[in-house]
Amino acid sequence: MLLHFTKMQGLGNDFMVVDLVTQRARLVDDEIRRLADRRFGIGFDQLLVVEPPRDPEMDFRYRIYNADGSEVENCGNGARCFARFVRDQRLTHKHEIHVETAGGPLTLTVENDGQVSVDMGAPRFTPETLPFDAAEDRVLHALDVDGERLEVGVVSMGNPHAVLRVEDVDSAPVERLGPAIEAHPRFPKRVNAGFMQVVSRHEIRLRVYERGSGETLACGTGACAAVASGIRQGLLESPVTVHLRGGDLRIEWAGGDAPLSMTGPAERVFDGRVVLN
Numbered sequence: 161m162l163l164h165f166t167k168m169q170g171l172g173n174d175f176m177v178v179d180l181v182t183q184r185a186r187l188v189d190d191e192i193r194r195l196a197d198r199r200f201g202i203g204f205d206q207l208l209v210v211e212p213p214r215d216p217e218m219d220f221r222y223r224i225y226n227a228d229g230s231e232v233e234n235c236g237n238g239a240r241c242f243a244r245f246v247r248d249q250r251l252t253h254k255h256e257i258h259v260e261t262a263g264g265p266l267t268l269t270v271e272n273d274g275q276v277s278v279d280m281g282a283p284r285f286t287p288e289t290l291p292f293d294a295a296e297d298r299v300l301h302a303l304d305v306d307g308e309r310l311e312v313g314v315v316s317m318g319n320p321h322a323v324l325r326v327e328d329v330d331s332a333p334v335e336r337l338g339p340a341i342e343a344h345p346r347f348p349k350r351v352n353a354g355f356m357q358v359v360s361r362h363e364i365r366l367r368v369y370e371r372g373s374g375e376t377l378a379c380g381t382g383a384c385a386a387v388a389s390g391i392r393q394g395l396l397e398s399p400v401t402v403h404l405r406g407g408d409l410r411i412e413w414a415g416g417d418a419p420l421s422m423t424g425p426a427e428r429v430f431d432g433r434v435v436l437n
């Protein structure tokens with residue numbers, strides 16, 4: 161069968177976006193891996209699927225798959241592209257769009273300047289929310305990785321994140337530590353590994369080795385998690401500009417149970433059709 165899709169990107173984190181409101185398809189994990197391949201397929205970090213909502217209070221169901229075919233709870237850059245996509249496709253003309261995800265509800269707002277703001281909900285730090293194997297909630301947890309003792313903040317933005325503070329993101333050992341943290345046995349559902357350099361109280365630089373996709377040019381939930389952990393450690397104050405390799409995000413969080421907001425761009429790259437096996 162032939163499937164219509166749109167290629168989109170948010171700060172270089174790239175997506176295949178599929179409308180399953182007006183089309184039908186069954187996308188299984190080996191098909192997703194084939195499509196994600198940058199040489200033999202379309203190539204993307206995540207597949208985003210638009211479905212009708214199950215909850216009548218919501219506008220859409222937003223499903224997310226990593227390049228390795230695993231379905232995940234949340235994707236921040238994807239959420240901004242999702243909002244642009246459903247409006248461009250005329251699936252809605254609302255400016256404020258409510259979506260259900262496996263990690264909980266999100267509110268997406270398309271701003272007049274074309275940027276998209278996402279109400280990401282409150283970050284959660286208790287180990288069971290990720291899940292992370294630890295006896296108690298701490299601001300920093302010791303984590304033994306390849307014989308090295310690291311201190312990480314653990315944060316759930318619907319999906320799990322470990323945040324490590326580094327002196328300089330350019331020389332941080334992301335290729336070596338990223339996969340080891342991602343697959344660490346204390347994170348039974350694996351984890352996204354963020355490497356955060358604090359530039360000032362309102363500015364960080366960040367690289368993220370994403371669960372199921374490897375290092376990407378930007379990770380929206382990773383940016384939210386790093387800022388939440390930085391504020392909790394007393395290193396940062398809202399608002400915070402996050403410099404990622406693909407560009408900048410603005411994150412605001414008043415702390416506690418207040419929702420965290422992320423604002424940034426979302427771009428359509430091209431439309432295409434692909435034959436499914």
Ligand SMILES: N[C@@H](CCC[C@H](N)C(=O)O)C(=O)O
Pocket residue numbers: 173205206226232233234235236237238319320352370371372373376378379380381382
């Ligand atoms: N790129 C995303 C996060 C996608 C999901 C993540 N790899 C996971 O497995 O949780 C973002 O922008 O947040």
